[in-house]
Amino acid sequence: MTTEEQNLETARAYLAAIEGGATGEALACWFTEDVVQEEFPNRLVPNGARRGLAELLEGAERGQKVMQAQRYEVLSAMAGGERVALEVQWTGTVAIPLGSLPAGGQMRARFGVFLDFRDGRIAAQRNYDCFDPW
Template sequence: MSTTNLDFARRYFRAIEQGATGEALAAFFHPEVTQVEYPNRLVPAGATRDLRALLEGAERGQKVVASQRYEVRHTVEQGDSLALEVAWSATLKVPVGSLPAGGTMRASFGVFLTFREGRILSQHNYDCFEPF
């Protein structure tokens, strides 16, 4: 069965929604993956992460987020590159800013993925959070 990069990206987001960490999450990434998170309210200086840092971040996220949802609103695909506009929401385990534990944090994400050998080689995130 052939799969498209968009199908793969949707499975990746579903895995994150289901709390994937460790090897279950690593399976989506090429071993040489890099992720760039451009400056935003949560990460004011931005960040660049390799596979290890991505997996560590997923573990840390489990302590903050009770559940999360990714809604793909728009996509553009060209060759091994995929651009996605994503609506994200998360129910918090702990207070963040003015949001209480149990509150919902929301954001609009621009996510740009490149693929190599059927897995994510690079991910660039432009995360726009609603006020919190």
């Protein structure tokens, strides 16, 4: 298996872990210790965000309180060297009311996710999230 194929497989498994509710070490194992995640401005994070490993793990814990379920459908994926680019259709079911959504309501978004790998782990992640109106 080539590096590109391994990284694509890892990227898909990483999304499956998030979908399954991974937190703590079950989530940290996908990242390098010095990972940087950038989320560019969107409806939920209007100013964007830049997070390290600790902030990613804290966010996953907070997310468990807000989201009842998540589904990630990879629409397209490509890899070159140590970089993977994914187009993802995301559907989330909220556990609590959010904006005009009642508890149990669904949110949808298209994500552009770019992952940089080092030694088989994610060293950088950039998200471009486009949410459907709700």
